[in-house]
Amino acid sequence: MDTIFSSATTAQKSAIKIIRISGKEALKTPEIFSFKPTKPRVATFRRLYDSNKDIIDDAMVISLPGPASVTGENVFEIHIHGSIVVEKKIYEHLAKRRGFRIANRGEFTKRAFLNGKIDLTQAEGINDLINAETENQFKSSILQYEGALYEKLKLWRNDIIFLRSKIEALIDFSDEELPEEIETEFKKKLLCLLKDMKSSIKSSNYGERIRNGFIITILGKPNVGKSSLINYLSNKNVAIVTEEEGTTRDILEVFLDFGGFPIILNDTAGLRKTSSNVEKIGINRALNRAEKSDLILILSDNGDYHIPDLKVATKKILVHTKSDLNKECNGKGYKISVKNHEGIKELLEVIVDHLKKLAPRESVLLTRKRHVQGIKKASSALKKSLTTNFGINPELVAEDLRIAATEIGNITNIIDVEEILDDIFNNFCIGK
Ligand SMILES: Nc1nc2c(ncn2[C@@H]2O[C@H](COP(=O)(O)OP(=O)(O)OP(=O)(O)O)[C@@H](O)[C@H]2O)c(=O)[nH]1
Ligand SMILES: [Mg+2]
Structure with missing residues (x-):
């Protein structure tokens, strides 16, 4: 396997850049840059040279022999001055070595996964943590990174494997009649597992929203101040505001943080009967978006909140x-004035309270469609096993339990499906 390297910090110039090298040959870095080897795990000051013995930079270097390293492989870190030129020189010099190349997206994390340092849900957690922009995204991603989801899935999987081993044992004694208490006990355990999984699937919508943002759509008749509100909240003139009715035609999206919740706020076309084709399309879009939202704000400046087409x-x-x-x-509606900056803080509190109420009781969430699909497949295998006659066909029951355990295992540890792995790790930034 190649030895890979990449900057672990941003591509722009900065005070310091960290170049990370991982792979079998990583510990040859001192020889490559002609400096004296350093003690493992001790940050040391060294001068780096190229092949002409010209100085590249003074750097802090750390040697981290595997397997006690982030990737599980030998790792070498060079903390250089944050210059683009220095970085380029280091890259060029490393790339000349056989078996050395620049890392692909997420390749360090992929290697950590392949070396059993982390499971897939933790890898996803790292990526979410890097991308987290709000407090709740941070909380959810750090939980997943710490392995909370992994532990939960492992428990389920172990329960299923345990039940399966029981059934397998019974198959060996298939001449004997299956005692009724065993079957009842067995089914009780399965039902309990299914209930847990169902509640996780139910709360997964919330998990995905914490990751991607809650969708809130502003609706109302023309000219009621929808665009003015989105401009005010985003602190930018994202939408055109005029006295003319029907100013906004298309949907305008802004990403905001309301009290730690990630929000995708949509401004829409004012709803009215119109002969304009463009406006009609805009109005349809507005209604469609509202239907896909987690919350709808209906704005009115005259007490008329009736939207007949919204069902x-x-x-x-x-x-x-x-x-x-x-x-x-x-007497209806929360009063706000964008002009006088009144009532908006209170409106935000009402919105945040509502989002808090949506939070499921469990803290460990399925945050991706991939997780939900796996649990759904596992659930349907378990359901199927429940409808099978245990006494007559214990082998079928065992097979369904095997499928369920595999599906859950796939969420944390797909090892043979390269395509899915690439899909996950390609979403990482370079150097991670
Ligand atoms: N007095 C007062 N006028 C406001 C307030 N908010 C918005 N307006 C005015 O109301 C008019 C319409 O505002 P917009 O924000 O464009 O309304 P809209 O709902 O987006 O309108 P459409 O895009 O046409 O559907 C503008 O002239 C705004 O300046 C407010 O709080 N007080
Ligand atoms: Mg508007």
């Missing part, structure tokens, strides 16, 4: 806009 049970929050104008509002 979803999604939670709606009514917002009375332009409260500075003191217009009639039927």
